[in-house]
Structure formats: structure tokens, C-alpha cells
Amino acid sequence: LSSSSVGRRQLHLASTALFLLYQIKDAKAIELPKALNKYVKRKKLDPLETYVPAIILCQAQFEDIEKALQSDKPKYTDSRSLLRSGPAASLRINIRAVAQYASEAGNGKVASDAVDECLSALEDLDSLLLRASRDDSKASTEAMKSKVNTAVVALD
Structure with missing residues (x-):
């Protein structure tokens, strides 16, 4: 690369950084994402009825995993596969979409906390199943x- 192309690149990066700093300085932290929303296309949410049945099926699927874990010799790899397939996939x-609807209805904090709790529990479960499959x-x-x-409780 020539020194002039590196100089132009550095100038471009510096000007971009200055622009962003200017935007952050003049806009509140919450307003910056709003300013970027006009440049980001977001998919409109489907009706709520499209997400809820899949979540209910996930609850049933998780209860199946729990039943499988109650056997004398649980098949951890099968349970892990079940956790990653079907409605759970x-x-x-789905739960983020339902949480968005809850947020629009004024229950955003509760819904967001439930989503975080559910996803964290599922990540921990996946890790435990993997470790158990490795004895x-x-x-x-x-x-x-x-x-x-x-x-399951968080999904409720």
C-alpha cells in the first residue's frame, strides 16, 4: 500500500470517529439508536398469535427433556439435540418478539428480565448436558x- 492510501484511510476513520463523537456528545445515549433507526430496516413483527403457540410447544418440549432426565441412565446427547431442534430451535x-409486544404494552422490563432468565437457564442447561455427555x-x-x-417458569 502506498502512504497516500493509508493516509486517506486514516483520515476517513478519524472523520467517522469525530462524527460519532459529535453525535454522542449532542444526543442523549437513548436518542442515538433512534437516530440510527431511520437507516436500519427492521422487520415488522408478525401478529402475536404466530409466536405464542411455538412458545407453548417449547414448554412441552422442555418438560419432555425433564422427563428424559428422570430415567436411570439419561441420554444427555439426545436431550441436548431435543434442546436444539423443533420449536426450541x-x-x-419467538420470545424476543413476544417481549417486544410486552414492551409496547408497558411491560418491557418484566418481559426483558424473563427473556434473559430463560435464555441464561437454557445456555446453562446446554452446557450441563454437554459436560454430562463427556462424563x-x-x-x-x-x-x-x-x-x-x-x-419453563420464565416462559410463563
Whole structure:
């Protein structure tokens, strides 16, 4: 690269950084995303009725995982596959959409906390199932059942 192209690149980066600093300085932290919204196309949410049945099916799927964990020799890899397939595969999208509807209805904080709690419990469950499938003695089925229960309660 020539020194002039590096200079132009640095100038471009510096001007972009200055522009962003100017925007942040003059706009409140909450207003900046609003300013960017006109440049970002967001998909309009589908009707609420399209998301709720999938979430209910996820609850049933998680209860199936909990039942599978109650057997004498649970198949952790099968439970992990069940956690990643069917309605559970699109759970993240569905619960965030429902949380957006709740936010528009004035219950955004409660919904956001429930989404975070559910997703965190599912990530922990996935980790526990993976560790158990690798014969890690610290990954107890009781901890897994607790994570499933936390996720189901958060979905309610």
C-alpha cells in the first residue's frame, strides 16, 4: 500500500470517529439508536398469535427433556439435540418478539428480565448436558432439572 492510501484511510476513520463523537456528545445515549433507526430496516413483527403457540410447544418440549432426565441412565446427547431442534430451535426469536409486544404494552422490563432468565437457564442447561455427555461428574441431573424448571417458569 502506498502512504497516500493509508493516509486517506486514516483520515476517513478519524472523520467517522469525530462524527460519532459529535453525535454522542449532542444526543442523549437513548436518542442515538433512534437516530440510527431511520437507516436500519427492521422487520415488522408478525401478529402475536404466530409466536405464542411455538412458545407453548417449547414448554412441552422442555418438560419432555425433564422427563428424559428422570430415567436411570439419561441420554444427555439426545436431550441436548431435543434442546436444539423443533420449536426450541426458534425460541430465541419467538420470545424476543413476544417481549417486544410486552414492551409496547408497558411491560418491557418484566418481559426483558424473563427473556434473559430463560435464555441464561437454557445456555446453562446446554452446557450441563454437554459436560454430562463427556462424563463430567460435576454435571448433575438435579442441576439440569433446575435449569429446565427455571426456563419453563420464565416462559410463563
